[in-house]
Amino acid sequence: xxxxxxxxxxxxxxxxxxxxxxxxxxxxxxxxxxxxxxxxxxxxxxxxxxxxxxxxxxxxxxxxxxxxxxxxxxxxxxxxxxxxxxxxxxxxxxx
Amino acid sequence: xxxxxxxxxxxxxxxxxxxxxxxxxxxxxxxxxxxxxxxxxxxxxxxxxxxxxxxxxxxxxxxxxxxxxxxxxxxxxxxxxxxxxxxxxxxxxxxxxxxxxxxxxxxxxxxxxxxxxxxxxxxxxxxxxxxxxxxxxxxxxxxxxxxxxxxxxxxxxxxxxxxxxxxxxxxxxxxxxxxxxxxxxxxxxxxxxxxxxxxxxxxxxxxxxxxxxxxxxxxxxxxxxxxxxxxxxxxxxxxxxxxxxxxxxxxxxxxxxxxxxxxxxxxxxxxxxxxxxxxxxxxxxxxxxxxxxxxxxxxxxxxxxxxxxxxxxxxxxxxxxxxxxxxxxxxxxxxxxxxxxxxxxxxxxxxxxxxxxxxxxxxxxxxxxxxxxxxxxxxxxxxxxxxxxxxxxxxxxxxxxxxxxxxxxxxxxxxxxxxxxxxxxxxxxxxxxxxxxxxxxxxxxxxxxxxxxxxxxxxxxxxxxxxxxxxxxxxxxxxxxxxxx
Numbered sequence: 001x002x003x004x005x006x007x008x009x010x011x012x013x014x015x016x017x018x019x020x021x022x023x024x025x026x027x028x029x030x031x032x033x034x035x036x037x038x039x040x041x042x043x044x045x046x047x048x049x050x051x052x053x054x055x056x057x058x059x060x061x062x063x064x065x066x067x068x069x070x071x072x073x074x075x076x077x078x079x080x081x082x083x084x085x086x087x088x089x090x091x092x093x094x095x
Numbered sequence: 096x097x098x099x100x101x102x103x104x105x106x107x108x109x110x111x112x113x114x115x116x117x118x119x120x121x122x123x124x125x126x127x128x129x130x131x132x133x134x135x136x137x138x139x140x141x142x143x144x145x146x147x148x149x150x151x152x153x154x155x156x157x158x159x160x161x162x163x164x165x166x167x168x169x170x171x172x173x174x175x176x177x178x179x180x181x182x183x184x185x186x187x188x189x190x191x192x193x194x195x196x197x198x199x200x201x202x203x204x205x206x207x208x209x210x211x212x213x214x215x216x217x218x219x220x221x222x223x224x225x226x227x228x229x230x231x232x233x234x235x236x237x238x239x240x241x242x243x244x245x246x247x248x249x250x251x252x253x254x255x256x257x258x259x260x261x262x263x264x265x266x267x268x269x270x271x272x273x274x275x276x277x278x279x280x281x282x283x284x285x286x287x288x289x290x291x292x293x294x295x296x297x298x299x300x301x302x303x304x305x306x307x308x309x310x311x312x313x314x315x316x317x318x319x320x321x322x323x324x325x326x327x328x329x330x331x332x333x334x335x336x337x338x339x340x341x342x343x344x345x346x347x348x349x350x351x352x353x354x355x356x357x358x359x360x361x362x363x364x365x366x367x368x369x370x371x372x373x374x375x376x377x378x379x380x381x382x383x384x385x386x387x388x389x390x391x392x393x394x395x396x397x398x399x400x401x402x403x404x405x406x407x408x409x410x411x412x413x414x415x416x417x418x419x420x421x422x423x424x425x426x427x428x429x430x431x432x433x434x435x436x437x438x439x440x441x442x443x444x445x446x447x448x449x450x451x452x453x454x455x456x457x458x459x460x461x462x463x464x465x466x467x468x469x470x471x472x473x474x475x476x477x478x479x480x481x482x483x484x485x486x487x488x489x490x491x492x493x494x495x496x497x498x499x500x501x502x503x504x505x506x507x508x509x510x511x512x513x514x515x516x517x518x519x520x521x522x523x524x525x526x527x528x529x530x531x532x533x534x535x536x537x538x539x540x541x542x543x544x545x546x547x548x549x550x551x552x553x554x555x556x557x558x559x560x561x562x563x564x565x566x567x568x569x570x571x572x573x574x575x576x577x578x579x580x
Contacts, residue, residue, distance in 0.1 A: 003458065015412060015457040016419075016437040017450055027454060030512055034455060037513060038401045041471050044478065051473030052480060054303050054333065055289040055529020056554065061332035075196040079423030088421050091436045 117167030149211035166209030189444030199296025216251030246276030271522025278497035278547020289529035290335035293328030318342035351385030356490035360396035405472035412456030497547030
């Protein structure tokens with residue numbers, strides 16, 4: 001076993017997801033299959049190989065720190081599930 | 096031939112000669128959409144009103160002689176590009192009501208070139224899939240056999256082009272999502288070099304792999320679209336400030352003296368014999384045009400899938416963290432507190448495949464596993480790129496099948512994620528290495544399903560891809576067929 005049901009529950013919490021019991025079982029088994037498949041990477045010696053993050057090596061893309069156009073409040077709030085006035089409303093954060 | 100069956104360059108000629116109007120083209124298209132769309136489901140949203148208004152404006156512009164490269168040409172957009180004021184769902188419930196306040200750069204560029212938009216096409220949810228079955232809005236069907244999948248994730252765009260429901264379309268390719276559906280639907284599909292086309296306004300899946308490209312009816316149309324969308328964008332930090340050639344210049348050049356590498360690892364066990372035969376036939380065609388072919392090896396090919404399914408989900412888990420039910424998108428009502436709201440909204444808003452990949456990616460990035468998975472995969476990725484660099488030292492082009500088999504049946508692989516992932520096995524390597532690739536039709540199976548041929552080139556050599564794909568297309572003498580619907 002590469003991953004247990006308990007780890008699935010922990011990772012789900014990290015990812016802000018929750019699953020029914022049945023789904024947890026299914027995910028545990030499917031993730032195990034996939035992780036077993038990935039074991040093959042251990043056949044390759046990668047000592048000293050620089051990890052590749054992007055295909056085309058680019059330096060930092062800087063720009064001038066100048067004020068450009070931005071969204072007005074109305075447009076920024078237009079897609080919010082629960083806007084109130086100029087704010088995004090969320091369920092209570094503090095006990 | 097109806098107007099909606101023609102290519103961009105054929106329509107341009109008719110529009111310029113006054114033999115057709117943009118309005119007639121749009122009318123023909125929407126008549127076609129009304130006839131076939133209920134059976135194919137290529138689109139999530141149609142933009143009929145915009146298209147008719149755009150056609151009237153295009154006809155006025157043409158009358159004044161104000162003609163741009165795509166004036167009056169109807170184009171479909173994968174529902175992954177932000178379109179100002181037009182719902183953009185990414186095939187997901189979590190964005191089912193999202194109306195972007197801005198346009199993606201490619202949308203702006205197509206608009207400036209005069210294009211008319213027909214609608215937003217169906218896709219696997221967040222582009223995670225190889226069959227367009229994971230869309231929240233239902234599956235798209237292959238016009239060559241509606242019992243079969245069109246490929247994915249850009250299945251809707253491929254079908255819209257193949258079934259003449261648009262003239263050309265844009266898709267996105269993270270592990271084959273343009274080339275694979277292009278192959279399975281019998282159209283041309285190109286994934287440009289990483290950094291060639293701006294991704295500003297493309298909803299992110301795996302940022303080190305995602306790239307935008309066209310679906311077209313022929314290679315010339317591919318060059319026309321690439322001329323409009325390629326190039327540097329200051330809004331996109333990974334777009335590359337390199338000159339863009341006129342891709343049409345490559346279409347009439349020959350390939351005499353070129354060396355074509357044929358990698359033995361791409362003719363794997365499990366490859367459909369009809370696919371192999373069609374591709375071997377294509378090798379003879381390019382040899383007949385004066386190119387030499389040579390057996391080459393890409394020794395780390397068998398590791399590509401494992402690397403991809405670590406890197407892509409890891410990046411996706413990070414990119415998709417933004418869907419929190421606060422600023423936009425779906426929110427589950429009646430939560431106890433903020434944490435409960437996050438969990439409920441994300442669990443109800445994402446489908447099973449997206450959740451599987453978020454889980455896989457979160458696990459691979461989590462404390463204690465990062466080195467074993469993400470770092471290891473990124474190192475093997477560097478070696479995979481070296482394999483390509485090595486081959487391109489002696490070869491102009493690499494030639495492979497695009498997919499191991501023709502289109503499979505709906506539901507055939509949905510219960511087995513690994514089997515589904517294996518359908519991308521011949522396309523994933525190009526994304527890992529960041530190189531461009533094109534899929535062109537190379538015949539049909541005995542049961543009438545399209546087969547695709549893939550050409551790969553070194554970074555920023557899209558012109559070479561156009562050159563060989565165009566030479567092949569003109570000389571392959573393939574039977575011209577259209578799907579019966």
